[in-house]
Amino acid sequence: MKPVRHPDAPAPGDPLGAHYEHCFGCGPGQPHGLHLEARAGEGVALTAEFTVQPAHQGAPGLAHGGVLATALDETLGSLNWLLRTVAVTGRLETDYVRPVPVGTTLHLAAEVTAVAGRKIYSRAVGRLDGPDGPVAVRADALFVEVKVDHFIDHGRPEEIxxxxxxxxxxxxARAFEVNP
Ligand SMILES: CCCCCCCCCCCCCCCC(=O)SCCNC(=O)CCNC(=O)[C@H](O)C(C)(C)COP(=O)(O)OP(=O)(O)OC[C@H]1O[C@@H](n2cnc3c(N)ncnc32)[C@H](O)[C@@H]1OP(=O)(O)O
Incomplete structure (x- = not known):
């Protein structure tokens, strides 16, 4: 089924903010986190930016591939707020097309391509040097909608x-009110 943007989704251009203070992808309270910043786009799409820090290296001076996968995962996960659904990554397939040096700002764009029951299919691309720059990374993902119990049952009580x-x-609201 074609994805449907929730009527209360943030307006195009609005920043989405972080969904959790200590999220490694977007949380402001993670000193070595990605501090990824996403903005709503049109439809069920968004853009995001992440600047590669020295703490994100794999090879000398280059972003670690797992960190880039995290940036893609976080960007794709943020799409669920436009659907007002809480969902977790079930599958993430990543293509690494170009190395990403430390200091680079990765310009990400993501969209939901289809929704089937609890399954949310999405894709993302990350570019160097600007939103229209050369492609460095790409991903296809499947997120699976969950109830808030998923986190309560599996997370640590102190963080919950x-x-x-x-x-x-x-x-x-993003954590608790979207999925009663
Ligand atoms: C109280 C505090 C609250 C805080 C609130 C915070 C809110 C915002 C948090 C968001 C956080 C974002 C952060 C970034 C995104 C992450 O990184 S999320 C973290 C990484 N992901 C995980 O930890 C997920 C671990 N996996 C699981 O928990 C379970 O496998 C899943 C994904 C929930 C699925 O389990 P399930 O609910 O039992 O569902 P299941 O029936 O197995 O599958 C449902 C459907 O999906 C399909 N499916 C499932 N997995 C796959 C797969 N890997 N490949 C293909 N198909 C699959 C199944 O085939 C099935 O299809 P149908 O039969 O319906 O056609």
């Missing part, structure tokens, strides 16, 4: 409690 008490209303 902290997320539930997050003073940031938007982050709390």
């Amino acid at each position: 409690q902290a997320a539930m008490s997050d003073p940031d209303q938007v982050r709390r």
Whole structure:
């Protein structure tokens, strides 16, 4: 089925913010995290940026492939907020096309391509030197919708409690109100 943007999704151009203070992908409270910043696009699409830091190296001076996969995963995961669905990555297939040097800002774009029951199919691309620059990484993903119990049943109680008490209303809404 064609994906449907939720009527309460953030307007195109609006920043999505972080879904969790300590998320390695987007959280402001992770000193070595990616601090990825996503913005809503048209339809069920978005853009995001991530600047590769020295802490993200694999080979000398180059981004670690796992970190780049994290950037893709986080970007793709952010799409679920435009559907107002909580979902986790079931499958992530990554193509590494060009090396990504430290100091580079990766310009990511992602879209949901189809939704089938709990399954959300999406794809993303990351470019160097700007939104129209050469492709460095690509991914296809399957996210699977889950209830909030997924996190409560499997997460550690101290972090769950902290997320539930997050003073940031938007982050709390993303975690708890989208999926009663
Ligand atoms: C209280 C605090 C709250 C905090 C709230 C925070 C909110 C926002 C958090 C978001 C966080 C974002 C961060 C970035 C995204 C991550 O990185 S998420 C972390 C990485 N991912 C995971 O940890 C997921 C681990 N895997 C699982 O938990 C389970 O395998 C899954 C994915 C939930 C699926 O299990 P299940 O619910 O039992 O579903 P299941 O019936 O097996 O599969 C459903 C369908 O999906 C298909 N499927 C499942 N896996 C696959 C696969 N790998 N390949 C192909 N098909 C598959 C099945 O075939 C099935 O298809 P149908 O039969 O319906 O056609």
